[in-house]
Amino acid sequence: MIGGAPADRYAGPLLGSPNRLKLAVFSANMAGGANLTHAPEAPQGTWTESVRIAQAADRAGIEALIPVARWRGMAAPARREAHRSFESFTWAAGIAAVTGRIQVFATFHIPVTHPVAAAKQIATVDHISGGRFAVNVVAGWNEDEFGMFGLEQREHDDRYAVADEWTTFLKRIWAAEEEFDFTGRYFTARRVLSEPKPVQRGRPVIMNAGFSPAGRDFAARHADLTFAMVPGVEQAARVVPELKAQVERDHGRKLSVFAGAHVVCAGTEDEARRAYARMVDEVGDREAAANAIRLLIPNSASGDFDADGMAAAAIAGFFALPLVGTPDSVVAQMAELADAGLDGLALSWLDYHAGLDQYVRELRPRLIAAGLRER
Template identity: 25%
Template structure:
């Protein structure tokens, strides 16, 4: 396997802080104003992507603010010039024809910088309280497979007919078609068996949740060995991770301990969140195995240490096949700047040294 060129992205703060909600250095703020400023600065700093997670209600506490992913992504597409905008989507919330049209429009606004992140719903109240219902795990993936089949064809500008268990599409065509590429990129999340097969069959990039290098390498090997449709290029891989990069390993560990202490204050909210989670979601089974801060695996990926330590660990993940590192920080803005200034140049230097 050739070593991919590293790309770096950030998580938009759609529901506030990622590690601890009660941090005096980072007051809770999931506003559009903050997210706009954060993404514009990320683009200026050279980050390649931003992931805008989708929730209609806050997954920690329904009384807390929650940014809406798709309207925010459309606005970001108009305000930015270079950064890739990845909007997450839970299939039950949008009919595939409507969503494909929305995605097509944001692709035009961004001039070819838009992507979809297909995720399986795990937050039960979000669907149940809307009267949509919360299907069993594998049934949700079967629904999502039909859904993305319709969306993908429409995004390609194809005249689409589909007759499945959930959707019946009759000779549908969306215009204008994509003038920038065949269609927007499709990221897929999830690590269960149905998720892995869906990634192999339909995805361009697989988002893996933060976890130790050896586990990530096994996941990549498993999905890389699966047959893919001839119409799709080789599958690429992304990793979610929470980064703590400081001048020394000791300073980084001290900040990690500080965040663990702050996160302990959120225990009642975490307990409620856990009660809302589908127990069959592999993501949360994996999270339970390793103490961590941050969402989607967080610090379990091990990107905690000095600038050199973190750069070397990123290079090791690159050797395993990771191309895109989708990052979280706390305090977010300050640590995002530090990472761009101190760690990214070190990663590029390591890549140049290894290439030579």
């Protein structure tokens, strides 16, 4: 192989991790991170900040970085600073060049990225990273953002029919040794040829960001990991083991399942609860939360949140599981999620720099002691 030996995705930073509970840093490529907030300590969406967060996560032994694909924010248009985000493919290429071990994802929307373009972009970043690249595939998104591209949102299950053909086409591009024509229901292409191939044999790691029945079916056929939106331990314990068993039974392989988790950790339970209340009630962007609920909930079949908790869930972690408490309590909650069948958590904080520092000092030693992490 020109440019280096092939890499095995199963031996990479994420799939090859020996840790029982894998961890990723989520949404570090955009203003606010995973929060809809006015808080000054939240990410500002600068390149220097992205590099600092990525390198801190790399040093901390965290397995992956997962950015969000966002073309505009949820805040009012006048809050221009809240709409800052870096495009995830180019962000990943830059982050791959300044990190040494961590798995670097790009998150992207299938309707705005053609498989031929994606094949080249993915292969490029995989070479930059030395085989550490991964892709988070999103079949649909919200109408405001798609309207910027002149696109209409498809019906939910039809999005996954497109995604199935898109991914089938993409895999064929990487497998082909000679040019070929492709004729499908949604894509037609002539004399397709793409070099170089990815560094990872066959294809890079694929994650699917959807946990509806159609999303789970797509993940079972195409993904190494799926991203579950679960409101609590009980639902995770009910649906996650069932999905894993189905994939192993029907497809003869293992599927890893991640969920988002928003960490609010303090010295006492009361301090942590007050910090969470401040995040939601004092510095939360209620207008952005209402906009997020308007755009996302009608178009999603992945989540099941009660109406009263939606605004808080959108503000603090963008519908992630809230892990609120002391270091011991937060680690205990992580252990419950691992026991429920989750393989990993995509973590966010209000202040990512402070959160990563606290992870290294307070949470990582406890996770090691609990048998959830080796380092």
